[in-house]
Amino acid sequence: xxxxxxxxxxxxxxxxxxxxxxxxxxxxxxxxxxxxxxxxxxxxxxxxxxxxxxxxxxxxxxxxxxxxxxxxxxxxxxxxxxxxxxxxxxxxxxxxxxxxxxxxxxxxxxxx
Amino acid sequence: xxxxxxxxxxxxxxxxxxxxxxxxxxxxxxxxxxxxxxxxxxxxxxxxxxxxxxxxxxxxxxxxxxxxxxxxxxxxxxxxxxxxxxxxxxxxxxxxxxxxxxxxxxxxxxxx
Numbered sequence: 698x699x700x701x702x703x704x705x706x707x708x709x710x711x712x713x714x715x716x717x718x719x720x721x722x723x724x725x726x727x728x729x730x731x732x733x734x735x736x737x738x739x740x741x742x743x744x745x746x747x748x749x750x751x752x753x754x755x756x757x758x759x760x761x762x763x764x765x766x767x768x769x770x771x772x773x774x775x776x777x778x779x780x781x782x783x784x785x786x787x788x789x790x791x792x793x794x795x796x797x798x799x800x801x802x803x804x805x806x807x808x809x
Numbered sequence: 810x811x812x813x814x815x816x817x818x819x820x821x822x823x824x825x826x827x828x829x830x831x832x833x834x835x836x837x838x839x840x841x842x843x844x845x846x847x848x849x850x851x852x853x854x855x856x857x858x859x860x861x862x863x864x865x866x867x868x869x870x871x872x873x874x875x876x877x878x879x880x881x882x883x884x885x886x887x888x889x890x891x892x893x894x895x896x897x898x899x900x901x902x903x904x905x906x907x908x909x910x911x912x913x914x915x916x917x918x919x920x921x
Contacts (some may be wrong), residue, residue: 749811801851
């Protein structure tokens with residue numbers, strides 16, 4: 698089955714700096730890669746996703762890059778703000794599989 | 810109902826008791842999922858359903874059962890609860906297999 702590894706497990710940055718979180722996956726059939734943000738005590742919510750037919754996608758301060766050859770994808774947050782502090786999860790899924798596989802999460806802390 | 814809901818919000822349960830967690834979505838999504846999230850850990854898939862009438866096992870199915878009699882509802886049953894099942898349980902749904910998952914607000918379950 699699919700295996701997703703996420704690094705780092707914790708990340709602390711100064712407000713205004715950039716943050717990068719990386720995930721690797723094992724199943725070459727995976728073709729959908731979402732990123733979720735989970736604030737303390739809340740449910741996970743999608744912030745950005747990418748499909749295997751594109752290499753990069755951007756939405757304001759958030760971007761995701763995908764390297765299918767190397768089987769890794771990354772979340773980039775620029776100009777970080779204190780409200781970006783949360784746990785971020787990556788996931789990988791294939792159209793043929795009935796389930797997503799999630800990474801273990803990264804706790805991002807943005808210090809004012 | 811708007812989106813995906815779960816009930817109860819929280820529950821304290823004696824070991825050995827039977828418990829059903831309810832999940833309902835009104836988005837007419839085909840796929841539904843149950844995850845558990847333990848303190849400081851990621852999301853682990855318990856069971857999933859790609860469409861009404863079908864279910865599948867996730868990473869940690871033991872001690873849990875599900876049914877999918879219709880599109881909207883996906884209840885999770887603990888036949889005989891044990892303390893190791895203390896966790897936060899999230900239900901989620903998606904239109905298709907490789908689409909965004911929308912999470913419910915979660916049920917916090919404590920088994921004593």
